Amino acid sequence: MKRFFIKTYVSVFGLGYMPVAPGTFGTLGAFFIWAGLLRGMDPFWYLVVTVSLIALSCYIATLAERVYQVKDSQHIVIDEVCGYLVTMFFAGNSLFIGFLGFALFRLFDIFKPWPVKRLERLYGGAGVVMDDVMAGVYGFLVLRVLSFFVG
Numbered sequence: 001m002k003r004f005f006i007k008t009y010v011s012v013f014g015l016g017y018m019p020v021a022p023g024t025f026g027t028l029g030a031f032f033i034w035a036g037l038l039r040g041m042d043p044f045w046y047l048v049v050t051v052s053l054i055a056l057s058c059y060i061a062t063l064a065e066r067v068y069q070v071k072d073s074q075h076i077v078i079d080e081v082c083g084y085l086v087t088m089f090f091a092g093n094s095l096f097i098g099f100l101g102f103a104l105f106r107l108f109d110i111f112k113p114w115p116v117k118r119l120e121r122l123y124g125g126a127g128v129v130m131d132d133v134m135a136g137v138y139g140f141l142v143l144r145v146l147s148f149f150v151g
Helices: 002-010 022-038 043-068 078-087 095-111 124-150
Strands: none
Touching: 002 043, 022 078, 022 095, 043 078, 043 124, 078 095, 078 124, 095 124
16 A cells, blocks of 8 residues: 555656656646645645645655655656646736646756756765756746846
8 A cells, every 4th residue: 555655645646657748647636736736825824835845745756766766767757747736836817827837847857957957866866856946947937037028
């Protein structure tokens, strides 16, 4: 049962098992979580939810590496959820901005500018999650600048 919970959590209810682009599907799941549950949430509570999710995900991703017996398995996509939610902090309610945040986060997650790639070296689940969180920070910064122009 513990293995089932770990796999279900880190794969975001199976999205990490998509045969092609599981990270993109994980981010798509994050978009729906944001759009359906978190969009428009008070920034303080949004931050509490996001930081809590990041901490929990680091811990469970460490357990998942033991279950999968590989570092940063492609089935682990909860890190995409964490990174996308960082991108969307203070983003407002616009679904267009949500899609723009999706594209920006994927761009930074795929190309991994410094220091995103370096954070993968962190131990265990922190190395799995924190590189995506940093990609999310880059997405957040660019989205904040762009939001002045595309509202």
